[in-house]
Amino acid sequence: MATSTDIGSRGLGRMNPTSLHDDDGDDYVRVATCGTPTEAHLLQGMLQSHGIAAIVPDANFIQADTWMTQAVGGVRVLVRRGGMEAARTVIADFDAGAFELDGDGPPPVSVAPLTAPVFSPDRIALLSLVLTPAFGAMLQWANSMSSGSPGDRRRDAAWLVFLGVLTALAVWGAHRIQPGPWVVIRASWAMSFVTVVWYFVVLQPLSKALLTSHGRHYPKRPVRVPALVTLVIAWGLGWAISG
Structure with a gap:
């Protein structure tokens, strides 16, 4: 040779x-x-x-x-x-991966067949940078309630509680530093690292699994209405606790 x-x-x-x-x-x-x-x-x-x-x-x-x-x-x-x-x-x-050994890489994330449209995990994460990770956790919990398995529901419920508590603490800390109507938004920016970690741990694998299983045009629920409602609530909450 x-x-x-x-x-x-x-x-x-x-x-x-x-x-x-x-x-x-x-x-x-x-x-x-x-x-x-x-x-x-x-x-x-x-x-x-x-x-x-x-x-x-x-x-x-x-x-x-x-x-x-x-x-x-x-x-x-x-x-x-x-x-x-x-x-x-x-x-x-x-x-094409024909020579990969069994067990190479992390196990793939599976998703159940979609029985209803779901919120896009990527859009959820992006909006969570402004509207707090608790907002995104609530939408992801809604996803699992409509099309997820019992394990998915327990996982997303636990994340909702965890991120909800962190958000409350962040809002309290932001209010102590500088009260105002946008205190919730400022708290959300302060929690951006938490949001990014949550995205890479939970949402990004789910997003890839959705694209693999259902393609780029899987049925999506619009996030515009819940985002606007949450923005109004956040602004009103900021006024209430700063008044």
Whole structure:
């Protein structure tokens, strides 16, 4: 099996950005370009494990001067012209996840079949940055009540209680610092880190599962009305506790 060292010791008739030509007249053509020598060598090993001769001619050059990676167009992985189609098939299977081991990565989040439209988890999170995470937790609890499993309902009810208590404490703290009609909104901004953490822990996996199971056009409930109602309530609450 040919390697970059083997080709170098036999001499190269010519060299261009996409292929090498050895003294035996067998062309090597590029099937992939990687960002680092490590990635290229991993791909080379995968191809060789499938019986495809592959070389990485740029590895030593890039390792000697990594700043040249972009200048030379990355680290090439070359195979013999006769194995090009087989190599492309192996690379496509790899990109599609065909070689992943069981248990790789976190377990996928499953969602039940939708029996009714739901609020978009991404929109819930975005509005929660202004209208407090308690607002978003309430909408997500409504989602699970309409289309979730008993486990989903218990999870979202627990988050609703937890975020509701944190929101109350944040509003109290914001009022102590500076009373006013927008105290709830200021408290919400102060809790933005909590909202972001909640999104990545709960809402983002649910959003991905919805897109995977039902596509981008799954039935959504509009959030405009509950958002406006919550905004009015927050403003009124700010006036009430600051009056």
